[in-house]
Amino acid sequence: MHARKTAIAASACAFVLLGAGSALAGTGPVPAPDTRRAAPQSTAPSAEGNPKSLRARAAGVCSDAYQIGTTAYIDRGGARAASVKQFYSPRCKQNYGYVWVWQSFRDKVRDYDVSTGVYSYSRDEIVGQDWWSRTNAQEFWSLPADTAGECTAAVGQLRAPGDPLAGQAMTSKRC
Numbered sequence: 001m002h003a004r005k006t007a008i009a010a011s012a013c014a015f016v017l018l019g020a021g022s023a024l025a026g027t028g029p030v031p032a033p034d035t036r037r038a039a040p041q042s043t044a045p046s047a048e049g050n051p052k053s054l055r056a057r058a059a060g061v062c063s064d065a066y067q068i069g070t071t072a073y074i075d076r077g078g079a080r081a082a083s084v085k086q087f088y089s090p091r092c093k094q095n096y097g098y099v100w101v102w103q104s105f106r107d108k109v110r111d112y113d114v115s116t117g118v119y120s121y122s123r124d125e126i127v128g129q130d131w132w133s134r135t136n137a138q139e140f141w142s143l144p145a146d147t148a149g150e151c152t153a154a155v156g157q158l159r160a161p162g163d164p165l166a167g168q169a170m171t172s173k174r175c
Contacts, residue, residue, distance in 0.1 A: 045139040049085050049098045059130065059141035061096050062089035072169035074099075074158045081105040084169045086118065086154035097128065097142035097154035105158075110136050113159040118145035118152050119170065126155060151175040 045053040051065040065087040074082040080102055087096040097116035105112075114137075117129030128145030145152070153173050159166035 047083060047100045047102075049087060049100070051087065051089070051096075053139060055137075055139050056141050059096070060144050061087070061141050062092035062094060062144075064091045065089040065094075065096060067098075068095075069153065069174045070172040072154070072156070072171045074156060074167040074169045076105065076158070076160065076163075076167050079104065081167060082114075082156060082158045082169075084116065084154055084156035084171055086152065086171045086174065088148070088174075092144065093146075093148040094144040095128070095147045095152050095154075096144060097156060099140040099156040099158070101138050101140075101158065103138070106136060106138060109160045111161060112136070113166065114140050114157065115166075116140050116154065116156045117142045118147050119155050120145075120147050121151040121153075121173065123150070131157075 042050065043052050043054060044050060045055060049067060050056060051061045052063050067085050068088045069086050072084040073080050074084065082102060082105065083100045085098040087098055095118045097118050099114055099116045101112070101114065111134040113131070113133050114135060115129060115131035117126040120127050127147050128143040130142050132140060151173055154171045155168065157166040157168040
C-alpha cells in the first residue's frame with residue numbers, strides 16, 4: 001500500500017513538472033516593451049530619483065512616480081552642481097519636482113539652500129514648491145502638484161552661502 005501511494009505521488013509530481021516545463025516554452029506574442037523605466041525596489045535615494053526613498057515618502061510622492069521630460073542641470077562656477085527632474089504618478093495623478101545635489105558640489109559647499117516645484121504654464125505659477133535652508137542633504141522632492149491636466153516643467157534652485165542669487169534650472173515643457 002505504501003509503495004502504491006509513493007508511485008501515485010511520484011506520478012503527480014511528474015505531471016506538475018511536465019506542465020511547468022511546457023509553460024516555459026515561450027510560445028505566444030512577445031509583450032510590448034514598457035517605455036517607462038522599472039520602478040526601483042530599494043528605498044535608497046539616487047541621482048535618477050527614487051519615489052520609494054524616505055525623503056520621497058515624507059514629501060507625499062506616490063511610489064509609482066516616474067520621470068517625464070528631460071533632465072536639467074544647475075551649474076555653478078562652470079561645474080555641474082545639481083540635476084532637476086519632473087516626475088509623474090499615474091495612480092495619484094500628481095506631478096513632482098526633484099533636485100539631486102551632486103556629490104562634487106557637496107564636497108566643496110556646506111549649508112546651501114534648495115527649492116523645487118512644478119511650474120504650471122496655464123497658472124503661471126510654481127505649484128507644490130518646497131524649500132530647504134542651510135542644508136547639506138542630497139535629495140529633494142517637491143510637494144505633490146495637482147497639475148496632471150496642465151502643461152508643466154519642474155524647476156529647481158540651488159544657492160551656496162555668499163551667492164547673491166540662486167542657480168536655477170527648468171526641465172522641458174510637458175503637456
